[in-house]
Every structure is written in C-alpha cells, then in structure tokens.
Amino acid sequence: MYGVARRPPESERFGLAGQIRRASVSLTNNLAEGHGRFHFLDQIRFTLTSRGSLEELIDDINVCEDQGYLATEEIASLKDSAWRIHRLRAGYLRYLRERKQGASLALHETDSSAELLDDENEVPFAAPPL
Numbered sequence: 001m002y003g004v005a006r007r008p009p010e011s012e013r014f015g016l017a018g019q020i021r022r023a024s025v026s027l028t029n030n031l032a033e034g035h036g037r038f039h040f041l042d043q044i045r046f047t048l049t050s051r052g053s054l055e056e057l058i059d060d061i062n063v064c065e066d067q068g069y070l071a072t073e074e075i076a077s078l079k080d081s082a083w084r085i086h087r088l089r090a091g092y093l094r095y096l097r098e099r100k101q102g103a104s105l106a107l108h109e110t111d112s113s114a115e116l117l118d119d120e121n122e123v124p125f126a127a128p129p130l
Contacts, residue, residue, distance in 0.1 A: 001057065004078065008069045020060045027053035031089070040100035047093045054089065058082045 001024035005017040027050050034046025061082065065075045 004061075004064070004070065008064065008067070012069075016060060016063055020057065023053045023056040023060060026050075027057065027085075031092075040096060044093065044096050044100070047089065047096060050089060051086075054082060054086060 001020055005020040005024075008017050030046045030050035030053060034043045034050070037043050037046065058079065061070075061075060061078050064070045065072075070078075
C-alpha cells in the first residue's frame, strides 16, 4: 500500500497518501498485537479493530478511483485483495470465537512433579518392568 500512497498528487501527500499509510500499518499492527495477547477477548478486540482499518483502506481506494489517481485494473485488483483479506480476517475471528467458547479463560499449569494416578485404584502408576 505504500506504493499506492506514492501515486496521488503532491497536494494529497499529507492527506490521502498519509491516511493510506496509516490505515495499512494499523491493519497489520492490530492483527499482530492481538496475536501477541494471551487472553481471547483481547485477541478478538484487536482483530475487530483491524476491520476498521481495512474498511478505511477500501474507502481510500474508492477515493483514488473517484479522483482517477489509479488505473481501473489496479483499483479492481486492490479491491479484490481487500475483500480477500476481509474474508481471511473474518475466518480468523470465527476461529478465535470458537476457541473461546470451547476453552476456559483461566490459565492452567500442571505440576510436572505430580504423580499420575490410576483412576480405578487411586494409586500411582507402577513403573514398567525392565
């Protein structure tokens, strides 16, 4: 998207071009930050925020189209890519929500020194014979 941001005229350098750069970085930064969080709700929140950045980019592409800053074929290709990213992001969000529903939100650690017990006899498993 940085290449696209260089295309509008100089008069758009700090307007549309800057917005394209900020929205594209915000999109990937929010996905990365959410991925780095341990809590499902944080991951979901950052993924939802990334959607807003993607929608801003699509709107910026529409402005480029309206103003004739990019060729029609390039606009079509950028919109196709944007909608593909939209579907991927929606799938990732669905995955996060399904994971959240199926898991406890608490973190659990097992003590490695704990003995495994045989459920029937409530005794530690015997070591295998040598």
